[in-house]
Amino acid sequence: MEKLFKVIIIGDPTVGKTSFVQRYVNDSYRRDYKGTIGVDFALKVVKWSDRETVKLQLWDIAGQERFTSMTRVYYKDAHACIIMFDLLQKSTFNNAIKWKKDLDSKCTLPDGSNVPCLLLGNKCDLHQQRKVDQEEIETMCKENEFLDWKEISVKENIMIEESMRCLLEDMLVRHVDFDHSMMQSQNTGDGAGRAFRIRPQEPVEESGSKCPC
Numbered sequence: 001m002e003k004l005f006k007v008i009i010i011g012d013p014t015v016g017k018t019s020f021v022q023r024y025v026n027d028s029y030r031r032d033y034k035g036t037i038g039v040d041f042a043l044k045v046v047k048w049s050d051r052e053t054v055k056l057q058l059w060d061i062a063g064q065e066r067f068t069s070m071t072r073v074y075y076k077d078a079h080a081c082i083i084m085f086d087l088l089q090k091s092t093f094n095n096a097i098k099w100k101k102d103l104d105s106k107c108t109l110p111d112g113s114n115v116p117c118l119l120l121g122n123k124c125d126l127h128q129q130r131k132v133d134q135e136e137i138e139t140m141c142k143e144n145e146f147l148d149w150k151e152i153s154v155k156e157n158i159m160i161e162e163s164m165r166c167l168l169e170d171m172l173v174r175h176v177d178f179d180h181s182m183m184q185s186q187n188t189g190d191g192a193g194r195a196f197r198i199r200p201q202e203p204v205e206e207s208g209s210k211c212p213c
Contacts, residue, residue, distance in 0.1 A: 001051055001052050001053070002054075002055065003052070003053070003054050003055070003061075003172070003175060004054075004055045005054060005055070005056055005057070005058045005079040005080065005165065005168075005175075006059065006077055006078050006079050006080075006096075006169050007056055007057065007058050007059070007078070007079065007080045007081065007082065007171075008059045008061055008074060008075060008078045008081050008082070008103075009021060009058060009059065009060050009061065009081075009082045009084065009085075010061050010081065010082070010099050010102075010103070011083050011084035011085055011092065011095075011096065011097075011099055012085065012086075012089075012091070012095050013062070013094050014086070014094040015084045015085050015086045015089075015121040015122055016084060016086065016123070016154045017041065017060050017061075019085050019154040019155075019204045020043075020082075020084065020120070020122070020152075020154050020160070021040070021042050021058050021060045023154050023157060023160050024044060024058070024160050024161070024164055025042045025043070025044045025058065027157070029154060029155055029157070037075050038158075039056075039059055039060065039061050039062065040060040041057065041058065041059060041060070042057075042058040042060065042151050043055065043056065043057060043058070044056040044058060046168065047186055048168070048172070054168060054172070054175065055133065056164075056168075059074060059078075060071040061074050070106070071102060071103075071106065072106045074115070075103055075106050075115075076107060078107060078115050079109075079115070079171050079175075080115060080116050080117070080147075080167050080170065080171050081103055081115050081116065081117040081118070082117070082118050082120055082163075082167065083099050083100060083103075083117050083118070083119050083120070083146075084096075084119075084120045084121075084122055085095050085120075085121055085122070085132070085204070086117070086121075086122055086123055087121045087123050087124060087126070087130045087131065087132050087151065088123055088126060088129050088131055089120060089125055089131065089132060090131040090132055093121070093131075093132045093136070093137075093140075094156075096119060097138070097140065097144055100117055100144050100146070103115055103117065109174070115165070116147040116170055116171070116174070117146050117147055118146065118147050118149070118150070118163060118166065118167050118169075119141055119146045119148070119149040119150075120147055120149070120150055120151075120152050120163060121137060121149070121150070121152065122153065122154055123153060123154075123155070124152060124153050124158060124159075124175045125153040125155060125156045125158060126153075134151075137149050137151075145148035145171060145204065147166075147167070148166060150162070150163045150166070
């Protein structure tokens with residue numbers, strides 16, 4: 001059995017989104033990645049079990065302000081989201097709230113719930129220079145309904161696979177639950193042909209746990 005999921009990666013410029021995708025997909029790291037213009041795409045095939053394969057469409061979305069008018073299009077039909085920030089730059093952490101609110105205002109899952117978001121703080125290898133402590137991250141996650149959070153290092157390949165596995169497990173559980181609810185709806189003659197719902201675009205507010213997997 002094969003499943004296809006769309007995962008969007010968002011956050012401020014230069015937090016390491018493109019490097020994260022390249023590390024996860026190709027296990028490579030370069031210092032000279034150029035800034036993303038609009039959106040870049042990558043595909044990762046994961047052999048989840050003997051009977052189940054997952055194809056991940058990874059959408060690396062530019063963080064520059066001039067591209068935010070297009071985010072509604074980029075977010076469409078997303079199954080999950082990664083919001084990244086730089087542990088060495090407090091402003092990128094504060095802006096993670098803005099990115100979460102932007103997504104929540106424009107896109108939901110088929111059942112009307114928010115797209116699950118995993119919060120990733122990059123550059124944990126440079127712990128002596130960090131500007132954001134773990135208590136702050138924990139509080140933000142709880143107050144803004146993130147799925148979970150992790151500290152990663154794209155450069156040193158720390159917690160990359162583990163973070164994606166956490167997100168994958170959540171998507172697979174939601175997919176099973178959705179299939180089950182759809183079967184029940186069809187048996188009662190209700191809900192046939194349900195599609196992903198995209199909310200009308202709204203202004204973005206200028207405000208900004210460890211995974212059990």
